[in-house]
Amino acid sequence: MSVAVNFRLARQLTGGRVLLWSLLGRLPNAMSPIGTLLLVSRNTGTVWSGSLVAGALAAGQAVGGPIVGRLADRRGQRTTGLAAALANAVALVALVVASERGLALGWQIAPAALTGLSVPLVGPLSRSRWARLACGEPELTSALLTLDGIVDEVGFTAGPALVGLLASAAAPAVGLLTAAVLSGVCASLFALHPTAAPGVPASSLPHARSAERLLSTPYVLVLAGMALLGACFGSVQVGITATTEALGRPGAAGLVYGFLGCTSSLAGLVTASLPARLGLAPRLRASAALLFAASCLLLPAGGSLPALTAAIGCLGVAVAPQFITMFGLVERTVPAARLGEAMAALVSALILAQSASTFLAGWAADHAGPGAPFAVTTGAAAAALLLAICTATERRYRRRDPAARTG
Structure with a gap:
């Protein structure tokens, strides 16, 4: 659509x-x-x-x-x-x-x-x-x-x-x-x-014990994938800041990071047009592969502002499809009665990982140079790709409790 x-x-x-x-x-x-x-x-x-x-x-x-x-x-x-x-x-x-x-x-x-x-x-x-x-x-x-x-x-x-x-x-x-x-x-x-x-209310749910179980293998895997995406965000922020300062253009950091959001938004528009028959699991694998490929472009891009901006824009193209796909997978794999909590926990996983990677990337920038944070980005993207290849299948992410979602 x-x-x-x-x-x-x-x-x-x-x-x-x-x-x-x-x-x-x-x-x-x-x-x-x-x-x-x-x-x-x-x-x-x-x-x-x-x-x-x-x-x-x-x-x-x-x-x-x-x-x-x-x-x-x-x-x-x-x-x-x-x-x-x-x-x-x-x-x-x-x-x-x-x-x-x-x-x-x-x-x-x-x-x-x-x-x-x-x-x-x-x-x-x-x-x-x-x-x-x-x-x-x-x-x-x-x-x-x-x-x-x-x-x-x-x-x-x-x-x-x-x-x-x-x-x-x-x-x-x-x-x-x-x-x-x-x-x-x-x-x-x-x-x-x-x-x-x-x-x-919990008391009104039939078979409350089984219906209320939130943590499952598919959901935990999506949490892990979102955390790795958050690690990419945090390290990219530090890498952009450190690189623009090294290039003598510290004021450009906000514009470069904003460009990531622009290309990500455009990728979201394209994602909206993908046919529904293209399953969420294949989308996750494809977006994870794109994220890893784009992250590799960051490693040699620290020598000039145009190269950095272009690499960041490529990374943004991979963000929205993965972000949207993972939220779709959560809707499919958790009980409907706990969907709000599950969505919130997914955001929390992203925030915690983003904060942790910010500290790690900052340490890397101080000890190994302004481009070192992008190595953290590439490592997180590689882990996300490996996780998607090994776990993302339509069978694993089949829809749960359809009766609860029929209104």
Whole structure:
């Protein structure tokens, strides 16, 4: 299906506005990490302090994401999403106030951690919502999840760019305050939309023990694949920053990384047009192979900015297909009653791996030169390809509990 067809299907199911609230409501998730880093680094005068506070935010999100997802599955997206959106907005404002007033670092870490814990999870809950509205029809489910993946890519690209623009034009605090407004207003509207899932109490599920089992071999394999993709993200960020500084063009780092988001978004549009008969498992193997091939281009590209930009653009082409495919595999392999929690845990796996690879790549850059982080990227991509080749089969990722998805 084309993107236009997918968009029409989404409008028929939801009226269209939920797509707007979904996009604007997930922007704070992309804006908060870089916004926190810029704000705290500027106010304290040290990048280390900014990294520490931003790390607390990431850790909070990794822990809180599955909790918020599970509460949304149990108590409904409306109540949980609204509470998380409002708490997230308040925490962001508290973080800005603490940093602007120059309070002790601990008083800045606390609201940053709360910001991560209370992320409204508009992205994961949106994917869960689309899967529910599709009522188990495979082609419709694939079309809607692909459309949501494109929205995710747009948010992934626009969020950091918006923070950078506001920080340059005004101040870093303006970027985080904008994220607070978007979270409090748009994420709340997304949560209150009539399509919000009502929740399924555990006591109402038949055969609760078997129906509630979340961890399975296919799901764990997807978690591992998403973690390896997160390792690629983290090491690429460090590699771009280190390489542009070595080339004497540190200001180009944001533009180069933004180009990755642009090519990834375009690849998402192409993914939306792929026929449904092309299974998710073959797509995963193909996208993993493309990711590894593109990562190899990074190794010799550190000598010039155009070569680095071209290699990063090739890497972006591989990101969206793999990202979208893995979310589709989760929808297929976990119980419908725990889909929100499963989607949130997938994002947590990406965040934790991205944070860990950032530290590893930073150490590599300090000890082996600005191009060393890209070796971490290539290693993670090689592991992702090996994992996909050895495990990605249609039989392994067959659809689970279809009765629960028929609405």
